[in-house]
Amino acid sequence: MKHRTVSAFVITLQVAYLLILPLTALAQTSTDALLTVGGTPVDKDELIYLISKGKGTDTQTPGVSREEFEENLELFINYKLKVKEAEARGLEDTDEFAREFASFKESLIYPYLIKNSLEEGELRKAYSRMQEVVRASHILFQFPPNASTEDSLIVLKMALKVKGEIENGGDINELAVQYSDDPSAKVNKGDLGYFTGLQMVQPFEDAAYTLQAGQVSDPVLTNFGYHIIKVQDRQPNPGQVRVSHILVRFDANNPTQEENARRKIADIYTEIQKENTVWEDIVKTYSEDPATSQRGGLLPWFGVGSMIPEFEMGAFSLSEFGEISPPLKTQYGYHILRLEEKKPIASFEEMEESIRSKILRDSRSGMINSQVVAIQKARYGYSENEASVNSLAETLNPIAKPEFTTTVRSQSLDKSPLFNIQGKTYLMSDLTAYMDGEEISPKLKGGTFDIWFDRFVSKTLSTTEEKDIESNNKEYQMLLKEYRDGILLFSLMNQEVWEKGISDSLGQAEFYRKNIDRYQWSNRIEAFIVKVLDPAQAENARKALQGNGYNQALIQEFESDYKANATLAYHTESGTYEYEEHPVLSKIDTQKSYQEIEVDGALYLVVTGQKIPAGPRKFEESRGLVIRDYQDHLDKTLIDLLKTKYPIQINPRIKEETFLVLNQ
Structure with missing residues (x-):
């Protein structure tokens, strides 16, 4: 069965049912349900949810007319009849249904999770930062290998000392050459050029975006060490640019070669200024970039922070399409650039998935997961049995996973308490059962117990959150039911209407013969x-x-x-x-x-x-129309049969209440 990204009920409501059938005269039920289908009650909230969702928010007419309501109610009854029949046939007990429903459920619940709201906040913050570009210089102070706490303090004191020198008038770029452990500082003097959101590690980016031009940060700790950061400039993000270029290479360690390259690029620049000069011909003749010389020197689109600073600044300084830059020098050689196109930063909707991908690959992902666990612990009353956990960690951390469960059982640790969530106590036996069910071991440093305990806590809290949403979130309950019923309806319709209408050639021919006047x-x-x-x-x-x-x-x-x-x-x-x-x-x-x-x-x-x-069409000339009409006939026949099989009772009072709610 193929996945359907659109609600099966909405498809059925808007496409499959083309005929509105008269409502059966029915007696009032004795319950507060809107109706019963074969004795099974159906609440009015389900109809209200589906009609409201199908109507959407962009309609010009609020509410629904009486005629629309009656039509939707009839469609809803037909829908519930088919779901009832699918349940009676056991279609929800198949492996196919289980796989498809599990797939839908995983995607449907995501917007309701704590993690989604936190991710959304990070996405918006990252995009907001992308509206600006920051130029900063830094000095890096790395820790020695296997650094002790005392080593870390020594590095921190050095960083504070250099910060003081900068605040007393020292030039951060000159000091970077003297002190920085960043190898590139010998070339760029600590100048990182312009960058924007998600181009630096998170702590560095957070610090840089809190500084105004001219301000110097306190020491910022990252995985690389401590940084002193000075913001030189902040500008609106210019978006992306596309340029073509001519490159003349030289060996930076050969002054004669560099001088020859400088003269050559100057001669090329003079040649370009002449009338009737064709840029593409000049590129093909002189450029030493083999990747682009045969296609006019054209480079891919790029934004701030994607190229080396000198090249980037030269490209973004061009303003007119076709404008050519004076020669500029980078570590790769001398370049002449021509501006081909510019475009502003894309909308949030266009960039959302790429931003999400970057966030989930960097340290922000770990930060989000930590925040999720903290919120879940507070929400679901998590309490840890510290004495028991500490004792278990001391005993089991050295034990490798293959021997872990055996060791737990041999030392009678199965009943050792770990933590409580919503009043339920989880034991060591629950942790070993979780570990045995996981085929892939986490590749993390640390003791075996500590690693798997943290994973088990996170998994248990996530399962608790999902059950909480499923039990208490009315909107999610409706959405889940809609998709569950939609899959069942699709399966039944596939068996009794759609596939049968296509494959039953004898039925098609008979239908054609009886309805020849249509064709x-x-x-x-x-x-x-x-x-x-x-x-x-x-x-x-x-x-x-x-x-x-x-x-x-x-x-x-x-x-x-x-x-x-x-x-x-x-x-x-x-x-x-x-x-x-x-x-x-x-x-x-x-x-x-x-x-x-x-x-x-x-x-x-x-x-x-x-x-x-x-005159009459031949059957072969009408086959497409016959199949469509035959499927409609099978659908109507199925509905008539189900109305006999599953008596329907409508509660007139609840029906009227439903109509009033939809028109409030």
């Missing part, structure tokens, strides 16, 4: 219709078509000739048409074999042939 041709005529798009070519078409009756040789010759010599001169079509309703043929004289008419300001040349009187 009739009106009067038809053979015609070759030429719409003249270029008036200058009209006379050529006349000469080719006049005096010739309708025949395939004429049509093929005409079309071959104009496609070879005047591709955009005409638009043609040919075949046998029901002409009385045709926009062009309805206006012709069917007694003439050639004529010219004007329709909506366009000239048409028409060659006609044999006329065919009205």
